[in-house]
Amino acid sequence: MKNHFVLAFFALLLFCRCTSDESLSRLNAQLIGKWNGETGQFYLTNDSIPAPIVTTIEFLSDETYTLSTNQVNFGIGLLSEPNVPGNWEYDAENNTIKFFQSPDKGVNPYDTYYWEILSLTEEQMEVNVFDINDGFIRKRVFNKVR
Secondary structure (H helix, E strand, O other), X not given: OHHHHHHHHHHHHHHHHHHHHHHHHHHHHXXXXXXXXXEEEEEEOOOOOEEEEEEEEEEOXXXXXXXXXXXXXXXXXXXXXXXXXXXXXXXXXXXXXXXXXXXXXOOOOOOEEEEEEEEEOOOEEEEEEEOOOOOEEEEEEEEEOO
C-alpha cells in the first residue's frame, strides 16, 4: 500500500511538471511576434502634425528581442536607445518578462528590466513596467501586429 502511495505521488508530480511545461510553451507561443504599444506621447512630423509615439517590441523564439519606436524611446523600462536589442526570459514564478540588454551602444550589460504581465491573449498584452531598481514606471498595453 505504501508503494502505491509513493507511486501516485510521483505520478502527480510528473503531471504537474508537464502541465507547467505546457503552460510555458503556450505562453511563449502567444508572446512570440511583434507588438505595438502607443506611449501616450506625441511628436511633431515634418509637416508639424502631431503623431503618436508607438513602441514596437518583437519577441523572437531564441529568447532575443528588438525594441524600436517610430521617433524616440519614452521610458518604457528600456531607456537607452531607440533600438535596444537584448535577451528576454519568462519568469513563471513571478509572471514577469525579464529583459537583459545587449552590451552595445554604451548599454550596461547587467541592467535587467522587467514587465509584470497583467493579461496576455493572442491579440493583446497588458503589463506593468518596472526599472532596474524595481521602480514602477507605468502600465502599458500592446497589440499584436498581424
